Amino acid sequence: MSHADPSAVPRDKSALRDAATIILVRRDGDQPAVLMGMRGAKAVFMPSKFVFPGGAVDPEDARMELAAPAGPETMTRLGFQPREESTAEPAQILAAALRELAEETGLLIGRPGDSSMIGYADAGLRPDASALHFIFRAITPPGRPRRFDARFFMADAARLSVDPDDFSRACDELSHLHWVPMAEARALHLPFITEVVLAECAAIVAASGDGPLVAPQSVPFFDNRDARSRFIQLGAA
Template identity: 40%
Template sequence: MEGMTRAELDVAESRDFALGGRPMRPRDAATLIVIERRAGAPFVLMGRRHRRHAFMPGRFVFPGGRTDPTDSRIPVVRPLHPDEEAKLIGSGARASSARARAIALSALRETYEEAGLLIGRKDAFSTKSRHWQGFAEHGIRPSLDGLRYIARAITPPGRVRRFDTRFLAAWRDQVAVELAEGGPTDELEEIVWLPIGEAIEAEVPVITRTVLDDLDKRLATDPELSPGGPVPFYFMRANRFMRVVL
């Protein structure tokens, strides 16, 4: 995607985004890449969005969605690693620990809602938030210390919906409970584990393919995903899609 003009990107993403939206500020969003090694090869969890959806219909994606600022109030077993928190906080007027925590917890919540995976540890947990009742029912307190920040991407202008998405990663052994019936929502179907190479060639959005390629390269040099690693950031500037490393 790096270096593509807005017109080129509009064509590449025409299946995934409704074009022609009014100018709008991107909304915070979070997505989680759950990784498992099989015979030394990394596999990732993906699900196909229903074809009736207006946003990325029929595409394989990672669990994720819009960030809910109230997620920052959810108690956790352990917080984000300091190096990961610092990268998520970043800089700017809206930078804060609470925002970084909300982004990370939103990724966990969405992964439960869409894929039925509860990431955390067995521990007493209760909350008044209706969005976290699944964790309470299964006695799982979320934990953030194993999350790794992989990439960030802002949806280009001219879309009906725009998101400032943080791509986070977690290993499958951080999953405390896997619900056989999947998550309580119908956002994703055909939930599958794919080798990264196959996932890159699957029906995935352009940005997902780009992030998968970044993840594949990072795992080749940093197989354990050390805290504070490089984070590619994709955004549109001066009619060109840019890539910088945070």
């Protein structure tokens, strides 16, 4: 969900907007699970599809102070900008991801402190980006009613500051919010890019074993700025 100043939103609704998404992985059960919800049937973008929490980066996200940044690999790879028209900074994108998670699920990742971000202010927390791993980036192909330059972040649900099963503070952007076993998630009605990202997440979870989530060696990037689709790796050696 996005609350940007209307004057700051591009007049051309098909113009590229920066976006951020969080894949929360829960590993305290018999098998790993991810948090997903379903978009409304009347939504212009991906109607009736199951997705991860996320949305457009807003100008005010640049003014949100983080308790801590993401790790150095994530910060470096977020700085890779093939789009001249994008002004989104790494910290702004991370703030957007945490804000969208709070808005759409009511879940928070933070540390004690002051913040004006929705959800965090009432909880006495400041959003903490140190839990986020940058794992995927994709630009929506031309010709779609909405187009986003989306960065996907993965985080361990153990880093949540609230009850992972309490969605009472969520807005109505996503319905049917629930933890889906990763092995069963592909049976849901998913957008193609969500299927691809889900496979990347499964590989990271498998590589991490019982330890902390392991950051990928590089970040896959589907670059669809124009009619020519490119697949590159950000941060590859």
